[in-house]
Amino acid sequence: MMNEELEIKKLRNPLTIHHWPFTMKNCLTLITAICAACTLQAQISPYALLSVPETVKKDADIIKRLEEITFEVTDIDRSSLSVHQIITVMNEKGKSALRFAEYTDKFHI
Numbered sequence: 001m002m003n004e005e006l007e008i009k010k011l012r013n014p015l016t017i018h019h020w021p022f023t024m025k026n027c028l029t030l031i032t033a034i035c036a037a038c039t040l041q042a043q044i045s046p047y048a049l050l051s052v053p054e055t056v057k058k059d060a061d062i063i064k065r066l067e068e069i070t071f072e073v074t075d076i077d078r079s080s081l082s083v084h085q086i087i088t089v090m091n092e093k094g095k096s097a098l099r100f101a102e103y104t105d106k107f108h109i
Contacts, residue, residue, distance in 0.1 A: 047086060061094035062087050077106075 047065050049057075056063065066086040073079045081104065087097050 049088065060090050062089055062097045
């Protein structure tokens with residue numbers, strides 16, 4: 001009788017491996033997710049204002065981070081001009097740099 005009661009108590013134990021919510025797979029998944037989140041937060045944008053030296057920011061109205069100009073001739077009478085700019089406006093005087101227009105015709109590119 002004593003052995004039967006002991007067996008029943010073992011089956012009803014809530015800390016048995018079958019009822020434990022944290023398995024090794026769940027723990028490894030959690031650790032991997034935490035490590036991935038930490039590395040993603042550690043990356044600083046290359047266009048962050050913190051990366052610009054104080055000597056450059058001192059009297060600047062705008063800071064031009066990137067300018068790519070691509071002129072492609074696709075045919076004898078057809079071409080395209082692409083301009084990609086990344087500009088940081090530092091104050092009110094630099095607001096005019098946000099307007100961009102490029103006018104061309106078939107004689108002046």
